[in-house]
Amino acid sequence: MKKQAEVVIIGGGVVGCAVAYNLASMGCKDVVLLEKNYLSSGATGRCGAGIRQQWGTEMNCKLAKASMEMFENLEQILAYEGEIELKQGGYLILAYKEQEVKQFQKNIELQNSLGIESELLTPEEAKEIVPHLNTKGLLAASYCARDGHANPFEVTRAYAQAAQSLGVEINTFTECKDIIIEKGKITEVVTDKGSIKTKTVINAAGGYSDLIGDMVGLKLPVYSERHQIMVTEPVNSFQTPMVISFYYNFYCQQVPHGSFIMGQGDPNEPKGHNIGHSWQFLQELSKKINHVLPPLGQLRIVRQWSGLYNITPDAQPIICQAEEIPGFYMAIGFSGHGFMIAPMTGKVLAEMILGKNLSMPLDKLDLGRFDRGELIPEPSVV
Amino acid sequence: MAKEVDIAVVGAGPAGLMAAIEGARAGAKVLVVDENSSPGGQLFKQIHKFFGSREHRAGIRGFSIGEELLDEAQKLGVEISLDTICWGIFPGPELALLRNDTDFTCRAERIIIATGASENALAFPGWTLPGVMGAGAAQTMINVHRVLPGQKVLMVGSGNVGLIVTYQLLQAGARVAMIVEAMLEIGGYGVHAGKIRRAGVPIRTRHTIISCQGENSVTSATIGRLDEKGQVISGSEETLDVDMVCLAVGLTPMAELLFTLKADFKYVPALGGQLPCHDEDMETSIEGIYVAGDVAGVEEASTAMEEGCLAGLACAESLGLLDSLQAGAEKQKVKKRLQALRSGPFGEHRQDAKEILTREGLIK
Numbered sequence: 001m002k003k004q005a006e007v008v009i010i011g012g013g014v015v016g017c018a019v020a021y022n023l024a025s026m027g028c029k030d031v032v033l034l035e036k037n038y039l040s041s042g043a044t045g046r047c048g049a050g051i052r053q054q055w056g057t058e059m060n061c062k063l064a065k066a067s068m069e070m071f072e073n074l075e076q077i078l079a080y081e082g083e084i085e086l087k088q089g090g091y092l093i094l095a096y097k098e099q100e101v102k103q104f105q106k107n108i109e110l111q112n113s114l115g116i117e118s119e120l121l122t123p124e125e126a127k128e129i130v131p132h133l134n135t136k137g138l139l140a141a142s143y144c145a146r147d148g149h150a151n152p153f154e155v156t157r158a159y160a161q162a163a164q165s166l167g168v169e170i171n172t173f174t175e176c177k178d179i180i181i182e183k184g185k186i187t188e189v190v191t192d193k194g195s196i197k198t199k200t201v202i203n204a205a206g207g208y209s210d211l212i213g214d215m216v217g218l219k220l221p222v223y224s225e226r227h228q229i230m231v232t233e234p235v236n237s238f239q240t241p242m243v244i245s246f247y248y249n250f251y252c253q254q255v256p257h258g259s260f261i262m263g264q265g266d267p268n269e270p271k272g273h274n275i276g277h278s279w280q281f282l283q284e285l286s287k288k289i290n291h292v293l294p295p296l297g298q299l300r301i302v303r304q305w306s307g308l309y310n311i312t313p314d315a316q317p318i319i320c321q322a323e324e325i326p327g328f329y330m331a332i333g334f335s336g337h338g339f340m341i342a343p344m345t346g347k348v349l350a351e352m353i354l355g356k357n358l359s360m361p362l363d364k365l366d367l368g369r370f371d372r373g374e375l376i377p378e379p380s381v382v
Numbered sequence: 383m384a385k386e387v388d389i390a391v392v393g394a395g396p397a398g399l400m401a402a403i404e405g406a407r408a409g410a411k412v413l414v415v416d417e418n419s420s421p422g423g424q425l426f427k428q429i430h431k432f433f434g435s436r437e438h439r440a441g442i443r444g445f446s447i448g449e450e451l452l453d454e455a456q457k458l459g460v461e462i463s464l465d466t467i468c469w470g471i472f473p474g475p476e477l478a479l480l481r482n483d484t485d486f487t488c489r490a491e492r493i494i495i496a497t498g499a500s501e502n503a504l505a506f507p508g509w510t511l512p513g514v515m516g517a518g519a520a521q522t523m524i525n526v527h528r529v530l531p532g533q534k535v536l537m538v539g540s541g542n543v544g545l546i547v548t549y550q551l552l553q554a555g556a557r558v559a560m561i562v563e564a565m566l567e568i569g570g571y572g573v574h575a576g577k578i579r580r581a582g583v584p585i586r587t588r589h590t591i592i593s594c595q596g597e598n599s600v601t602s603a604t605i606g607r608l609d610e611k612g613q614v615i616s617g618s619e620e621t622l623d624v625d626m627v628c629l630a631v632g633l634t635p636m637a638e639l640l641f642t643l644k645a646d647f648k649y650v651p652a653l654g655g656q657l658p659c660h661d662e663d664m665e666t667s668i669e670g671i672y673v674a675g676d677v678a679g680v681e682e683a684s685t686a687m688e689e690g691c692l693a694g695l696a697c698a699e700s701l702g703l704l705d706s707l708q709a710g711a712e713k714q715k716v717k718k719r720l721q722a723l724r725s726g727p728f729g730e731h732r733q734d735a736k737e738i739l740t741r742e743g744l745i746k
Contacts, residue, residue, distance in 0.1 A: 279470060279478040279487065 001171055004197035006030040007353065008189045010176045010212055011204035012037075013044035014152060014339055015331050017159035017170075018346025019202055021078065024166035026354055031168045032196055033160075034189070036175035040156045043206040044339060046275075046307025048229060048251055048263050050242050051340040052091040052147040053116045056107045056379040059316070061114045062360060063341040070343035071150055079165075080158035084150045085256050090241035091147035092126060092133075093380075094292070095140045097247060103379055104142040111144070118144035130243060132295045149242060149253050152339050159346070176205075179215040179328075186216070186327045200353065202329045207273060207308025209332035216325050221313055221370045222333040223271040227263055228281040228306040232299040234258030239293070246380065248288050252296070260296060262289060275306045309336040314375035317341075319349055320366040329353060330367070335378075387413045387461075389697050390477050390490035392468045392639065395423020396683045397675025397690035398496035399451040404694025405494075406458035408703040413488060414455070415466040415479060422448035423498055424518070425683060427525040430546060432684060444683060451687075471639055475670060492670050492697040495640060496690060499633035499654060499676035504538060507593035513600030517547040517630035524554040532626025536603045537561040538591050541569035542682075544630030548578055551628075559622045562589040562605050564612070571728060592619060594627050603627050633680045640677075643668055652735040653679030662740055663696035663713070664689060672697060679739060681723075681732055688720045 006028055009016045012035025020033045035041070051071060053064040070077065074084055095101045104120060111118045121143050123135040129143065160170055171193065179201055180188040189196045203212045213220035235258050244251040252262035264285045282304060290297035312318060312333035322328040331349050334341070344360065351358050364376060389405040391398045394416035402412045420426065428444020442450075455462065463481065470478040477488045501516035503509070513532060517539070523529045535556050537548050540563035548558050561578065566587055568575045575585065586605070592614060594603040607618035635654050637647070646659040646667035657679055664672045674693040675686035692713060699709035724733035 276473060279472050279476070279485075283485070 001174070001191075001193055002032050002169055002196060003194070005032040005169070006198065007032075007200045007202065008196055008198045009033040009202045009204055010189075011035065011042070011206055011209075012039040012156075012160070012170065012172060013042050013204065013206050014040070014156045014159065014342040015044075015206070015334070015345055016202070016204035017156050017163060018342045019204060019331065019349050020168045020170070021159045021163040021166070022346045022350035023353065024163050024168050026350055026356065028350075028354055029167035031163070032198075033163070033168060033170045034174050034176050034191055035170070035172045038172050039160055039170070040153045042208070043307045043310065044152045044156055046229065046305055047152055047336075047339045048253070048261060049149045049152050049255075049339060050091065050147070050244075050251060050253060051086075051149055052144070052242070054091055054093060054107060054111060054118050054142055054144050054147065054380070056103065056110070057316070057376055058110065058114065059362075059364060059376060060337075060341070060378055061111055061116060063344050065114060065116055066360065067341045067343040067345075068146065070347075071155075074155065074158060074343065078158045078162040080154075080161065082154055082158065084154045084158060086148060086150040087256055088146055088148035089239075089253075090129070090143055090145040092121075092129060092241040092243050093142040094126070094138055094243065094245040094247065095142065096137050096245070098139065100247065101140045104140065107380065108142060116144060117146060118142060129241060130239060130293070132238070132293055133243070134292055134294055143241070147242065149255070151255075155339075155342075176212065176215070179212070181216060181325065184325065186325065200327045200329070202331065202349070202353070204331050206332070206334075206338070207310050209310055209330065213330075216322070216328055218322055218325070218328070220318070220330070220332065220367075222310050222318070224273050224308040224310055225269050225271055226274050226276075226306050227265060227269075227309050227336065228277055228304060229261060229263040230282055230285065230301050230304040231262075232260040232296070233302050235299065243293065245292065248292060250285060250288050250292075252289060252293060259302075260299065264288065273308065275308060277304050277306050310338075311335045313370055314377045316376050316378055317345070317365055318367050319345060319352075319362050321352070322367060384486065385413065385488040387411045387488060387490050388701055388703075389413075389492045389494060389694075390415070390488055391494045391496060392477070393423065393496035393498055393675070393677075394418075394421035394462055394464070395496060395498050395675060395686065396425055396447070396451065397498075397686035397693075398423070398494065399455055400687045400690030401494045401496060401672075401674050401694035401697070402460045402462075403451065403454050403458060404691050405698050406455065406460045408695070408698030410698055410701060410703055412460045413490070414460060414462045415468050415477070416462070416464055417467045419465055421452055421462055421464060425451070427521050428683065429525050429550065447683070468639065471643055471671070491701055492672065494664075494672040494674055494690075494693045494697065495677055496673070496675045496686075496693075497636040497639065497677045499635045499680050501629065502632045502634055504591070504629050504631050506591055508595055508600070511594060511596050511600050512598065513596065513625055514594060514627045514629070517543050517628040520626070520628050521547045521550060524550060530554050530556055532556060532600075532624070534559055534624040535626045535628055536591065536605070536622055536624045537628045537630060539563065539569070539630035539632070540575070540585055540587070541630060541632070542571060542574060544628070545570040545574035545578055547628060547630060548583060549574065549581070552581055552583070556626075558583045559624050560605070561585045562591060563587045564590045564608060590614070591627065595621075600625050600627055633676065635677045635680060637677055640666060640671075640673070643671065645671065648739055650679065650735050650739055652731055653681070653739070657739055659739055662717070664693040665696060670700075679732070679736060685720060685723050685732075688716050688723065692716045692720070
């Protein structure tokens with residue numbers, strides 16, 4: 001392991017690896033990435049893997065649209081020999097309440113103004129796209145054919161390999177234990193495998209970003225929350241889009257090899273770092289899915305797992321440099337949608353660190369917004 | 383439907399039944415679940431007499447032991463839920479169960495996992511042909527279902543399972559062409575091997591199966607001699623006229639429930655591979671979760687019963703149903719019996735291997 005580096009990145013998820021690649025491709029190659037486990041072992045490898053552009057705030061729409069354009073060309077951009085398994089089968093978002101329909105109409109207007117080709121469908125139109133959909137109680141659906149999902153392990157590996165080929169050092173099974181600050185400036189990162197002298201640290205620790213914040217004395221306004229997922233046996237492909245519902249609070253997609261991956265939010269889930277799992281989750285979600293997508297009730301569940309959402313008060317990420325600690329950057333608090341906006345996040349954060357012109361202004365996502373009361377609540381989160 | 387018991391036992395084989403009996407005898411409310419339609423695990427296909435000392439039920443046939451255990455468990459009020467799959471253990475601890483497509487849970491103060499082991503397979507050209515099966519499967523077919531699955535048999539492996547099943551296949555009317563054993567020596571007890579040899583079945587050590595042939599099912603099998611590196615010596619191949627190949631090449635503990643619980647494991651090849659660490663009372667690295675029998679190291683029905691006994695006593699003690707003086711004395715007796723079973727040329731290595739496991743298990 002290097003004894004010193006220009007930049008040390010903490011976290012080997014998709015965000016950490018994307019930042020590493022972007023720094024190196026912009027010329028900053030003296031970068032060390034630390035991952036306490038293996039790459040994608042945290043929230044990235046445990047996520048629902050969806051990529052949607054149908055958001056309710058301009059910031060998220062722009063980040064998602066730019067990221068999707070990068071996903072579409074990621075294998076070429078990163079010269080990746082594998083496949084990221086991008087499937088653009090669309091996202092079908094179900095509306096069961098008048099209020100939802102109104103919100104979706106507003107969202108679609110915003111999305112269309114930003115070049116995202118989304119539309120509001122009638123229940124009949126929705127059923128044409130997902131023939132096994134139970135339209136009982138369904139009022140409308142928001143649909144964007146260019147949304148989809150990709151394999152988060154492959155995406156992270158693609159970024160990591162590209163970063164490594166440009167000279168980035170990636171250390172897995174290496175845990176950041178402390179960050180040393182002298183006279184208000186970062187001097188050193190301490191790991192369980194030795195120390196690295198550096199002036200710049202990026203907190204990309206996902207569900208554990210609060211613990212990294214503690215190391216520099218920053219009480220970050222984030223908390224972690226377990227979200228569970230289950231996966232079925234693989235069957236022939238019959239569901240094209242990701243189907244999600246805020247009303248029922250679930251998402252469900254069929255991945256290219258045939259398995260259905262689905263998850264839900266639990267309003268009673270306590271804050272914390274627990275990634276255990278429960279049978280209650282299986283039962284609750286099975287009931288919902290069986291109601292909305294009836295044939296799926298025939299499938300066997302082969303596995304369940306869980307991961308951590310890292311949540312901020314407005315469910316928007318914090319992407320900035322800490323004002324109090326020059327050199328301490330963070331890309332945290334993605335609130336469950338980090339994977340889908342990681343490509344653009346990685347690019348803009350690298351530009352920010354290197355003092356370049358930003359491809360997209362992200363000043364609204366700074367840490368100070370919570371003190372200023374300038375929250376940007378996202379209305380469309382599962 | 384949610385149940386609540388003092389002790390839940392997963393697996394109604396010799397270890398699980400003994401554990402249930404000891405727990406219930408001490409006054410615990412006990413539930414035993416088993417995914418099979420009948421209880422007893424592998425006991426009901428053991429038509430041979432067990433040997434050893436009398437306290438290990440020597441001279442009694444396996445199925446009779448099974449009947450005795452079931453009878454005792456029922457008298458003590460143990461509930462045995464058959465056709466019931468335990469597919470997970472969740473915090474509580476709570477067993478997630480499935481019976482006849484209905485799922486339910488059971489909260490238990492203590493859980494004893496006695497899921498046993500499954501037969502290892504061996505891959506060679508033709509291994510998926512009908513006629514190739516585990517020796518244990520063949521034993522179930524002849525002794526439980528009374529079906530003779532083949533007429534001319536090649537047995538692969540000369541451990542006790544291979545030897546005993548060979549003898550029982552002969553009793554059932556099959557012809558056993560040969561036993562091949564990759565190692566230098568016969569794996570099982572001399573007394574079993576002697577019976578086989580007296581019946582005229584050749585046992586070839588340092589030989590293995592290379593392939594088996596057939597269109598729709600096995601019609602012949604090719605064996606060969608192995609060199610010191612375990613490679614087939616070319617020119618030593620021999621083709622046998624058989625319609626059935628039995629694989630008796632060891633067992634692997636079925637420890638999935640413990641894997642999902644993230645219990646501490648240790649790799650102990652002498653006992654079957656990855657094994658859950660446990661202390662001398664059979665408690666795993668997870669408080670309140672115990673193991674007994676083959677899942678804690680592949681041995682025999684007799685050791686499985688003693689381990690079950692130990693786990694049952696330890697659970698009852700930790701629940702306050704037995705005072706520690708009484709429980710200590712009882713456990714001591716069981717440990718002595720276990721030690722006796724793990725002595726001599728066939729038991730010593732298991733005693734050593736067990737000690738590795740319990741030593742690791744004690745570091746909590």
